[in-house]
Amino acid sequence: MNIESAKDSVYMTEPFLSIRDLRKSYDGRTVLSEINLELKKGELLCILGASGSGKSTVLKAVGGFCDIDGGSIVLDGREISTLPPEERNISTVFQSYALFPHMNVLDNVIYGLKFKRDNSGAKISRKSRQKMGTDMLETVGLKGYEKKYVANISGGQQQRVALARSLIVRPGLLLLDEPLGNLDAKLRVDMRREIINLQKKFNVSMIFVTHDQEEAFGMADRVVLLDKGRIIQNSTPEALYEKPENKKVLEFIGKSNIFGEYYVRPEMVEIIGIKQCKSEKKKYISENGHYYKDKKHNITHKKNSADDIIKQEIEESFNSETNKKTVRAALIKEINFLGAFIEIIFDTPDGIIRSVILNNGRHYEAGDEVYISYELLPVNRI
16 A cells, blocks of 8 residues: 555544543533544434423534533544634534524525635625525425525525535534524424435535434434434444443333343333133234134144143243344233324233234224233343
8 A cells, every 4th residue: 555545544544523531511510521522524424302401502603602621522533612603614503593584585595605715815795695596496405495585495495405505615613503403303304314315415524413212213314313412322323322321321212111220221022822812702813814703613824722822832932042132021001003003002021011012903002912022132231
C-alpha cells in the first residue's frame, strides 16, 4: 500500500463526528455525564430516551445552542465545541419547525443561502438562490408551493419546508429534534420514509432525537439510549431490542415478562395446545393443524386422537434434553384486540405472563385453559 492510499484508508476509518466525555449541568444538576459517541459519514444515528434523559441537550451541545462544562466535539476533523452555531456547518430542524410566518415557502427555504458563498467566494445571487430553492422544493415534493405562506399549508408540508431549508445549505451534519411530534400517526410514518429517502439522496450525516421507539427502530442505522444523562446502550436497533445489555434497557425497550434475572418477550410466548375451552366445543391446536372435538364428532388425525397428539407434544417439550423452552399450563385471563395483533394475558404457576400474537383468525377467549411455551433469557446486569 502506498502512502496516499494509506492516508485514504486512515481517513475513511475516522469518525465524521466524535464526542468525547461531554458533560453539562444546569444549576448544579447534572444533565449529561461522560457522553462518548461517534458518527460515521452518511450515518443516521438516533438518540432515544424518556423525557428528561438529556437527549435534546446532546443535540443543543452539538448544534452550539448551549455551552458545555467539559469534553470535546469534533466534526470532520475540526474541534467545534467553542464555535457559534453559524460556524459549525450544522443545520437543525426543531420540533416547532421555526419557519417564518411572514415569508412564503420559497423565501423560507432559501433564507439560509443569504449567508452562504459560492465556490469563488462571492455571495450567491438572488436569482441563483431562487433557482436552488425551486429545485429543492421539487426534491421534497412541494413543487408549485413556492408562493404559499406556511400558515396555509399542512403540518406535513411544513415539515418538508423545514427539511428543505436545512438541506439547501448542504450541511455536514443535520440535527432533528423530535420533528415528527406534531404530526398524526399516519403522517409520521410517511415522513419517516421521506426523511430516510432524503438522507440517502444527499448522503448527509444525521442525528435524530426521539422518545418514540418505533421511530428509532424504523429509521436509525444505530441507536443511542440515554437514561439520566448517561448512555446505557449504543448499538443497532436489532441488538438494542434482541440483546439488551442491562435491565434498564430491557425495561425501557419494548415489553417483557421478567422473572428475577430472566425474561421473555411477549411475542416469544407461544400457545402450543389447548387443554380446555370455556365454550362447549373443545378445540385443540398443534403444529400439525387444528383439531376439533365435541359431543357429536370425534375428529382424529393419522389414527391418533387430538388428545393423544397434544399429550405427546407436551411430553416431548417437557422431556427433551435439548429443548430449552419452558412449558406451562395457563389460564387466559384477558384478551386485548390491537388490530393486526392480539394481546393475551395468562395466569400461570409462575405468575402473570403477557403474549402478543398475530391476528390470524384463531379465536381464543378469557377462561380458556391452554399450554404455553417460552424460552427464558438471562438479564444482563450493569
